[in-house]
Amino acid sequence: MSKKHFSTALWLLLTSVVFFALLSWVPVHSGQRTAYSSETYEADSSRIRFQHTLDSLKAVQIDDLLNQAYRKGTFNGQVLYAENGQILYRQCFGFSNIRSRKDSLCNQSAFQLASLSKPFTAVAVMKLYQNGKIDIYKPVKEYLPDFPFEEVTVVNLLQHRSGLKNYIYIAEKYWPDKKKALQNKDISPLLARYGKTLDFKPGSRFRYCNTNYAYLALLVETISGQPFARYFNDSIARPLGMENTFLYDHTNPQPEGRKMVTGFSYSRRTGFYKRYPDYLDGVVGDKGLFSTAEDIFRFDQALYDTSFLADSIRKLMFTPAEPLDSKHDNDYGMGFRIRQDTGGYQTVFHNGWWKGFRTYFIHDYLSQRTLIWLNNRSDVTINPYIEKIFDIVGSSYLAEPSLAENQPVEENMEENPEEEREESKMTDEKETYGSQE
Numbered sequence: 387m388s389k390k391h392f393s394t395a396l397w398l399l400l401t402s403v404v405f406f407a408l409l410s411w412v413p414v415h416s417g418q419r420t421a422y423s424s425e426t427y428e429a430d431s432s433r434i435r436f437q438h439t440l441d442s443l444k445a446v447q448i449d450d451l452l453n454q455a456y457r458k459g460t461f462n463g464q465v466l467y468a469e470n471g472q473i474l475y476r477q478c479f480g481f482s483n484i485r486s487r488k489d490s491l492c493n494q495s496a497f498q499l500a501s502l503s504k505p506f507t508a509v510a511v512m513k514l515y516q517n518g519k520i521d522i523y524k525p526v527k528e529y530l531p532d533f534p535f536e537e538v539t540v541v542n543l544l545q546h547r548s549g550l551k552n553y554i555y556i557a558e559k560y561w562p563d564k565k566k567a568l569q570n571k572d573i574s575p576l577l578a579r580y581g582k583t584l585d586f587k588p589g590s591r592f593r594y595c596n597t598n599y600a601y602l603a604l605l606v607e608t609i610s611g612q613p614f615a616r617y618f619n620d621s622i623a624r625p626l627g628m629e630n631t632f633l634y635d636h637t638n639p640q641p642e643g644r645k646m647v648t649g650f651s652y653s654r655r656t657g658f659y660k661r662y663p664d665y666l667d668g669v670v671g672d673k674g675l676f677s678t679a680e681d682i683f684r685f686d687q688a689l690y691d692t693s694f695l696a697d698s699i700r701k702l703m704f705t706p707a708e709p710l711d712s713k714h715d716n717d718y719g720m721g722f723r724i725r726q727d728t729g730g731y732q733t734v735f736h737n738g739w740w741k742g743f744r745t746y747f748i749h750d751y752l753s754q755r756t757l758i759w760l761n762n763r764s765d766v767t768i769n770p771y772i773e774k775i776f777d778i779v780g781s782s783y784l785a786e787p788s789l790a791e792n793q794p795v796e797e798n799m800e801e802n803p804e805e806e807r808e809e810s811k812m813t814d815e816k817e818t819y820g821s822q823e
Contacts, residue, residue, distance in 0.1 A: 449475065451778070453479075461479055462484055462761060463479060463762055464476075464491065465760075467755075468756040471690075494630050495647050495678065499745050501673060501738035501745075502747055503671065508544055511602050512699050512720065514606065516695065522540040530601070535550075544602065544721065549586040549588050553577070553581075553600060560576060567668030568669055570603055570614075571604065573669070600669050600671050601671075603670055626681075626684045627684055629681070634676060636663065649742020651742050652764075663741070683758060704719050704722060704751070706724045723737075734751065745761065747759075755779065
């Protein structure tokens with residue numbers, strides 16, 4: 387039986403289960419009070435069966451969508467979708483090495499998260515704030531004496547409202563030895579010499595800039611007295627059981643025992659070509675974290691846990707720097723982008739784009755829905771598939787009959803290509819082509 391015919395048969399079977407479950411979903415009443423009888427128990431059981439069937443239908447439709455995408459050649463990576471803490475769909479498609487079609491992706495395959503590293507960096511800072519180790523409302527210079535500007539606060543960094551120039555552009559022009567890795571500690575001397583002025587008054591406006599989060603990682607190192615990688619592992623990765631999550635180390639680019647996925651771009655002239663780390667990958671915090679969909683889901687669930695982050699801290703992170711309305715429907719909190727639909731419903735998320743990787747993490751905390759998408763191809767657009775997935779899971783024609791209101795459907799999660807282009811400054815023309823695998 388073909389996969390298409392199998393999916394159709396499974397759909398009909400599951401639909402039949404829903405139909406018979408609904409037939410038995412009849413409440414029993416005795417006067418004004420509900421009679422807790424065997425019929426009521428059966429109705430509760432039917433309700434549970436209906437939910438399980440609904441979850442299965444969602445998984446089948448998502449799987450059909452992604453298999454079509456993979457067969458069309460528009461996807462290679464991992465996807466995970468969950469509701470209320472339960473994983474409804476999790477699958478890997480394709481290979482770590484797309485050109486040679488070697489090393490099939492598995493659940494332990496770790497992807498470069500690109501800017502999806504930023505929520506983790508922000509949490510690292512906010513845990514220090516929660517423990518009284520840092521005051522995010524104070525100037526950065528109080529913690530980093532060589533920081534070039536007096537008026538920029540830690541909050542300005544977290545919210546991308548500092549006015550700092552992008553270190554990537556400055557380093558591309560002025561870093562003298564492109565074979566030597568640029569590191570976080572090297573940014574201040576570069577700015578002091580080549581980025582002496584701020585582009586706007588701190589706090590006055592938003593502009594996405596990787597320099598902010600490179601400095602936040604340096605702040606964590608300075609205040610904790612540990613390398614950022616060790617602090618991250620001790621305070622976030624290990625406590626959450628994120629066994630396949632680690633920070634890129636330019637001194638050890640291929641750590642033993644790690645299943646590191648390779649990033650690829652595409653050229654009409656040469657086809658797929660491998661992307662390699664370079665001197666910019668010595669800077670972390672704005673990028674550099676490798677992880678899996680399962681590990682990100684552990685992080686996602688920890689955001690509901692007050693023992694990990696207090697409610698007050700999480701609310702700060704999920705609050706936009708400027709209030710949202712119909713004309714201003716998206717903004718940045720602290721480590722998370724925030725989107726609001728026309729009904730006022732807000733969702734936090736983050737995406738990433740760097741050297742052959744494109745990533746997405748949606749934390750719909752109001753409905754407790756999670757979508758994680760990790761892709762090791764930079765030539766494909768994720769957004770249309772994300773919209774289709776939320777069309778599937780938000781469909782009303784399978785809505786549970788007893789619910790008075792349907793949950794709102796996820797709004798379009800824009801990829802903000804102009805902002806993310808900062809992360810992919812090294813263009814295809816500057817890449818070395820050839821037969822490298």
